[in-house]
Amino acid sequence: MLDITINNLTKSYPGLDRPAIKDITFSVNKGELFGLIGPDGAGKTTLLRVLTTLLLPDEGVATVNDLDIIKDFKEIRKKVGYMPGKFSLYQDLTVLENLTFFATIFNTTIEENYDLIKEIYIQIEPFKDRRAGKLSGGMKQKLALCCALIHRPSVLFLDEPTTGVDVVSRKEFWEMLKRLKEQGITILVSTPYMDEASLCERIALIQDGEIMSIDTPDNITKQFPDKLFAIRSDDMSKLLKDLRHDTLIKSSYSFGDSIHITFIDVDELTISELQNKLNQLEHKSIEIEIISPTIEDCFIRLMNKTA
Amino acid sequence: MKDIVIKTDKLTKKFGDFIAANEITFEVYAGEIFGFLGANGAGKTTAIKMLCGLSIPSSGSATIAGFDIYKQTEEIKKNIGYMSQKFSLYEDLTVIENINFFGGIYGLSDKEIKYKSSQLIDQLGLSNESKKLVGSLPLGWKQKLAFSVAILHDPKIVFLDEPTGGVDPVTRRQFWDLIYEAADRGMSIFVTTHYMDEAEYCNRISMMVDGEMKACDTPANLKKQFGVGTMDEVFYEMARGAARGEN
Secondary structure, rough: OOEEEEEEEEEOOOOOOOOEEEEEEEEEEOOEEEEEEEOOOOHHHHHHHHHOOOOOEEEEEEEOEEEEEEOOHHHHHHHEEEEOOOOOOOOOEEHHHHHHHHHHHHHOOOOOHHHHHHHHHHHHHHOOOOEEEOHHHHHHHHHHHHHHHHHOOOOEEEEEOOOOHHHHHHHHHHHHHHHHOOOOOOOEEEEHHHHHHHOOEEEEEEEEOEEEEEEEHHHHHHHHOOOOEEEEEHHHHHHHHHHHHOEEEEEEEOOOEEEEEOOOOOOHHHHHHHHHHHHOOOOOOOOOEEEOOHHHHHHHHHHHHHO | OOEEEEEEEEEEEEEOOEEEEEEEEEEEEEEEEEEEEEOOOOOHHHHHHHOOOOOOOEEEEEEOOOOEOOOOOOHHHHHHEEOOOOOOOOOOOOOHHHHHHHHHOOOOHHHHHHHEEEEEEHHHOOOOOOOEEEOOOOHHHHHHHHHOOOOOOOOEEEEEEEEOOOHHHHHHHHHHHHHHHOOOOOOEEEEEOOOOOHHOOEEEEEEEOEEEEEEEEOOHHHHHHOOOOOHHHHHHHHOOOOOOOOO
């Protein structure tokens, strides 16, 4: 069963030379945790705003919960939860006042759906009388999630909920999402962090308004066409320069404590040939190992392919 | 001996009873890429504000580019560069207008600004874009321009506050190429990031927990110390124990 269907959606803004999103087509299954992975300016926010009926598309059709995003916008708004990238609650209302407000406009009460938000809300409950504007980043994020959930939506749209949040809070947030998914809520979440892709069931890699790939994270990394190697030496910045000029190498880029490379043509001999060349260039303690590509490796390859 | 560009001794900042930064002591060398990490609320922003001469410490001492953190804050500001993801350039000014503006702010002469701007535009390959509004440039170019403008006055040290947040993986790496080039020329780089793979690109990493600098070492030594394989795990191990959540 599908909860979101998107067909050939395009949206342009005046004055810009390319559409914000172009010919986007995919669907999200009921109860799925689907990730929209891409950098700033990729079109993630535009797509989420079109799906939440806040923006009209130029072309294309889409449904949420079998409801048309143009014709049935009023119905959709009752059924979806939306957490925008920019904090959009009332800064001069308290935590509790914000939550009560959102429950009331959706014709419900905090008590009625408390079980859904309980786990998240108890973390901010000690600050329930504090104004939302005075909360820290992580607390604001939790309150915004509670407000987006208080009417028990069937589909939840989250726009970069973990941007600017540290590693520990990011981990906690993804655990919250996993538990919401277990309650049967369909989740479409956007993020610029490639390492969060593996926490989704399926992902779309998006860049410059277009989708480069859609699949499970595992299948996307399996589709990486070349053998990928990680290489290290005692002088990493010289190593990168040397590799960039090497005729055996197809691609090379830094990746954490190593450099990832692919070869134009690879067998046992190529690797020892490279090792010899690097020895001659006075690199010490050279290590080369074959590794499995990450989503970020796939994203870089797809970007370079289209550039 | 390596030249020291930043030297702090028990640098402390209190807001009432709250100790935002507690007795921070460290050094940054010339040409070093120094990573400054910490969870939200750990005291990073407070520390950076003091180091940039924007906030007077409650106690402790420090010199930045040779200038005293209490008495010579104006000299400090002239001798550092600063760039953040949030505030970098004026989107509604052209490339050349931005360069002229910041050149003027840094007190460069008209002659210097003219020379610097043509050199910079050549280097970045922006000659066709020099009269375009910065807001219309692709993100990657904006980032590179912002960095080049932040170091227009050849500061001894440049502070980069999450310079690559939300930037695509290819542009992020091009940005680090610029950082390496600047460091090779002897400039010190003081950088904060939420990307732990970028922590690996730093010569040394410091880690703030609850207002204190809990670690300061090379990425390799930190990983060894915690017996883990990635900086991500180092960060997680250290930040997890923080008593002070986000206030």
